[in-house]
Amino acid sequence: MIKISIIGSGNVAEHLIKAFAKSEKAEIVQVFSRKKESLTHLIDSDKIVTDFSVLKEADLYIISISDNAISEVSGRLPFQNKLVVHTSGTTSVKALDSKNRKGVFYPLQTFSKAKTLDFSVIPICLEAENEADYNTLETVAKSISNVVFPISSEQRKALHVSAVFVNNFTNHLYQIGQKICKEHNVPFEILKPLIFETAEKIKTLTPVEAQTGPAKRNDSATIQAHLNYLTDENQKNIYKLLTQSIQNNGKTL
Amino acid sequence: MIKISIIGSGNVAEHLIKAFAKSEKAEIVQVFSRKKESLTHLIDSDKIVTDFSVLKEADLYIISISDNAISEVSGRLPFQNKLVVHTSGTTSVKALDSKNRKGVFYPLQTFSKAKTLDFSVIPICLEAENEADYNTLETVAKSISNVVFPISSEQRKALHVSAVFVNNFTNHLYQIGQKICKEHNVPFEILKPLIFETAEKIKTLTPVEAQTGPAKRNDSATIQAHLNYLTDENQKNIYKLLTQSIQNNGKTL
Numbered sequence: 001m002i003k004i005s006i007i008g009s010g011n012v013a014e015h016l017i018k019a020f021a022k023s024e025k026a027e028i029v030q031v032f033s034r035k036k037e038s039l040t041h042l043i044d045s046d047k048i049v050t051d052f053s054v055l056k057e058a059d060l061y062i063i064s065i066s067d068n069a070i071s072e073v074s075g076r077l078p079f080q081n082k083l084v085v086h087t088s089g090t091t092s093v094k095a096l097d098s099k100n101r102k103g104v105f106y107p108l109q110t111f112s113k114a115k116t117l118d119f120s121v122i123p124i125c126l127e128a129e130n131e132a133d134y135n136t137l138e139t140v141a142k143s144i145s146n147v148v149f150p151i152s153s154e155q156r157k158a159l160h161v162s163a164v165f166v167n168n169f170t171n172h173l174y175q176i177g178q179k180i181c182k183e184h185n186v187p188f189e190i191l192k193p194l195i196f197e198t199a200e201k202i203k204t205l206t207p208v209e210a211q212t213g214p215a216k217r218n219d220s221a222t223i224q225a226h227l228n229y230l231t232d233e234n235q236k237n238i239y240k241l242l243t244q245s246i247q248n249n250g251k252t253l
Numbered sequence: 254m255i256k257i258s259i260i261g262s263g264n265v266a267e268h269l270i271k272a273f274a275k276s277e278k279a280e281i282v283q284v285f286s287r288k289k290e291s292l293t294h295l296i297d298s299d300k301i302v303t304d305f306s307v308l309k310e311a312d313l314y315i316i317s318i319s320d321n322a323i324s325e326v327s328g329r330l331p332f333q334n335k336l337v338v339h340t341s342g343t344t345s346v347k348a349l350d351s352k353n354r355k356g357v358f359y360p361l362q363t364f365s366k367a368k369t370l371d372f373s374v375i376p377i378c379l380e381a382e383n384e385a386d387y388n389t390l391e392t393v394a395k396s397i398s399n400v401v402f403p404i405s406s407e408q409r410k411a412l413h414v415s416a417v418f419v420n421n422f423t424n425h426l427y428q429i430g431q432k433i434c435k436e437h438n439v440p441f442e443i444l445k446p447l448i449f450e451t452a453e454k455i456k457t458l459t460p461v462e463a464q465t466g467p468a469k470r471n472d473s474a475t476i477q478a479h480l481n482y483l484t485d486e487n488q489k490n491i492y493k494l495l496t497q498s499i500q501n502n503g504k505t506l
Contacts, residue, residue: 090475123443158437161479162430167451168466169495170423175460177415184411190376198420199452207428213421222343226414242422
């Protein structure tokens with residue numbers, strides 16, 4: 001078994017602890033958390049440490065904390081020449097302290113503590129400095145997921161920005177849809193099948209092929225009617241900008 | 254059996270023809286199409302007519318054509334005091350010619366000819382001028398879908414604008430995500446599980462609860478890094494506007 005220590009107790013750390021509990025190739029030997037009680041529902045309390053100095057020998061240390069703390073925490077680890085990775089989409093592998101062998105173990109998914117996930121379908125993006133370390137990461141990743149990719153720090157930047165568009169911004173559009181429904185006494189439930197089908201469609205069509213609606217059809221009467229209907233300036237601005245963007249794409253694609 | 258005539262041969266008309274083929278309460282007696290050959294793969298060719306004057310007696314006429322043609326076509330129907338409905342999200346029930354009894358039969362979904370759909374989960378929004386006509390529409394709608402709602406023309410406007418946000422604009426965000434991936438040699442496939450989970454999440458969480466990401470966290474370092482990373486002005490503008498909108502929502506909700 002590959003021995004893993006997790007440094008952190010946030011959403012991603014929690015989901016990793018749950019996923020590795022079922023792994024047949026890797027086991028968690030310790031978890032570092034500033035507050036011991038925040039993880040006792042997930043792992044034996046004698047495996048939880050609150051002091052870096054008692055971190056034991058492991059084959060892999062996974063730092064899963066806020067992006068801006070990765071550099072400092074990696075510098076405080078009391079050992080060297082070990083394999084140390086972070087789980088961040090935005091942070092370069094170089095942010096890790098050079099006293100250890102560096103890498104990235106980035107599961108690309110939206111994690112909420114309140115929502116359980118099937119880890120086996122979550123893509124894990126890996127980066128390492130040498131082949132042996134990559135192989136270790138790959139064995140560990142494949143023991144919890146069926147979708148594992150080598151992704152450089154440069155590629156990871158593109159992925160993370162794209163993820164903001166397809167996840168954060170998309171979810172915000174759901175929120176605007178819900179707000180408009182609420183203001184006009186329409187149950188938001190009616191829109192949910194449309195939301196699921198919008199995502200489902202790109203299993204078989206490209207987003208360009210799947211595009212429909214007044215902007216795509218250049219249906220200026222409907223676009224104007226919608227703009228007249230919206231009273232919120234912010235919603236109007238988003239409507240205009242995205243409509244324009246769809247129309248311009250049509251010209252260049 | 255309730256006898257239905259469909260006027261039109263577009264995406265929605267095609268999906269309705271397929272759905273009613275399995276209905277136990279309603280049957281299609283005729284379909285009007287400008288080109289006979291466009292529907293022969295779906296229905297007996299002797300049921301397809303290309304001339305309004307040969308439209309037979311039916312209990313319900315469903316006009317499923319471009320929004321801007323609804324008014325004119327409803328005026329050309331060679332009968333009166335029949336139940337005539339349209340399938341448009343944006344058009345008022347009043348657009349239909351007053352010589353017949355008016356109504357709306359609006360299936361709220363994104364229809365592509367290339368993609369098959371399970372009609373039973375598609376919400377159908379109904380409107381009629383009197384109870385008897387509403388009951389007819391309800392019987393017909395419930396024979397193909399489990400999700401049927403009475404929705405006024407006013408409410409339908411709100412639904413349609415919301416649908417543009419959660420479907421058209423969301424799909425466009427997928428397209429931007431795909432473009433960014435392509436430009437940086439990252440397979441868009443990696444993002445698909447994230448896209449599906451983004452939609453799945455709102456089965457159990459509200460969009461406000463499901464919101465994550467740098468805008469929600471007010472992580473200005475990541476936001477700035479993303480804006481520096483994007484080279485396309487249009488993508489930068491969308492990123493800024495939606496980030497701002499998420500941040501402002503956080504203040505007001």
